Amino acid sequence: MKHLLKLADLSTEEIYGILNLADQLKYERKNHIPHPHLAGKKLGMIFTKSSTRTRVSFAAGMTELGGTSEFLSDRDIQLGRGEPIKDTARVLSRYLDGIMIRTFKQSDVEDFAKNGSIPVINGLTDYCHPCQVLADLMTVREYKGSLKGLKLCFVGDGNNMANSLIVGGIKTGMEVSIACPDAYRPDAQIVQWAKENGKLTVTSDIREGAADADVMYTDVWASMGQEAEKAEREKAFRGYCIDAELMKIAKPDAMVLHCLPVHRGEEITDEVFEAHAEEIFDEAENRLHAQKAVLVKLLK
Numbered sequence: 327m328k329h330l331l332k333l334a335d336l337s338t339e340e341i342y343g344i345l346n347l348a349d350q351l352k353y354e355r356k357n358h359i360p361h362p363h364l365a366g367k368k369l370g371m372i373f374t375k376s377s378t379r380t381r382v383s384f385a386a387g388m389t390e391l392g393g394t395s396e397f398l399s400d401r402d403i404q405l406g407r408g409e410p411i412k413d414t415a416r417v418l419s420r421y422l423d424g425i426m427i428r429t430f431k432q433s434d435v436e437d438f439a440k441n442g443s444i445p446v447i448n449g450l451t452d453y454c455h456p457c458q459v460l461a462d463l464m465t466v467r468e469y470k471g472s473l474k475g476l477k478l479c480f481v482g483d484g485n486n487m488a489n490s491l492i493v494g495g496i497k498t499g500m501e502v503s504i505a506c507p508d509a510y511r512p513d514a515q516i517v518q519w520a521k522e523n524g525k526l527t528v529t530s531d532i533r534e535g536a537a538d539a540d541v542m543y544t545d546v547w548a549s550m551g552q553e554a555e556k557a558e559r560e561k562a563f564r565g566y567c568i569d570a571e572l573m574k575i576a577k578p579d580a581m582v583l584h585c586l587p588v589h590r591g592e593e594i595t596d597e598v599f600e601a602h603a604e605e606i607f608d609e610a611e612n613r614l615h616a617q618k619a620v621l622v623k624l625l626k
């Protein structure tokens with residue numbers, strides 16, 4: 327494993343290797359056992375979109391591993407004024423030991439990896455969000471004991487989260503269902519791959535999608551960069567909401583996850599969100615542990 331550009335690049339063994347190390351790092355942190363695996367290492371973090379969790383968990387994670395991090399907003403670095411990715415990659419590779427990028431185009435992250443000489447971590451693109459899903463898998467395993475054979479239902483937009491959940495779920499032996507409007511289905515190539523490699527259903531019927539699910543998952547109707555489509559999306563997604571009624575169709579002990587930030591009253595009711603807040607904020611915490619594992623695997 328040289329980079330984390332998308333989960334499709336990882337084998338099932340590599341995914342479990344990250345999850346196991348994440349569990350170990352979480353245990354060490356909880357018990358105040360130092361784990362300075364990246365002493366002296368430097369991570370750059372390029373953001374062309376907003377972030378709370380990704381930014382702070384990567385920065386805190388590098389500190390806990392004995393390294394340092396540098397926040398690079400596109401408003402401040404020359405990339406935002408048009409310096410090409412390929413030049414930025416070649417320059418930053420001379421200073422840093424690794425780079426995390428949150429941006430719009432998946433091809434920008436891939437171009438950075440191609441032109442630079444340091445590990446690249448995808449901190450979210452329009453196409454996928456691998457770091458989030460590693461934390462999600464870690465959280466499901468904590469609560470349910472194992473992943474294989476569980477059913478995960480994602481309700482809402484066939485967006486970056488849906489794409490990564492399909493890949494991560496199928497690679498770990500879960501059954502995945504995506505309940506979304508027909509016009510907002512996940513990436514067609516990912517859907518095809520998933521159908522060839524595991525059990526995936528894509529349906530516009532949320533009740534069909536949620537039936538007997540072990541894990542219910544949702545995300546915002548309008549992602550970063552889609553602000554102009556807000557009104558249109560509110561119309562298209564009305565009803566694609568995890569509420570108490572839908573939870574009755576899932577398994578009685580189903581857990582609920584959300585990558586956050588949440589729009590209460592849109593993709594999930596306040597009632598269901600708060601009833602599952604413990605799981606959802608454990609999931610947010612696990613970003614830290616899962617990403618520390620990724621950092622150790624790539625930068626050590």
Ligand code: CP
Pocket residue numbers: 376377378379380381450458585586587
């Ligand atoms: N879930 C997630 O990636 O959160 P941020 O946008 O706050 O980083």
Ligand code: NVA
Pocket residue numbers: 450485486487545546548549550585586587
């Ligand atoms: N789909 C959301 C995820 C945020 C973590 C977005 O891209 O804005």
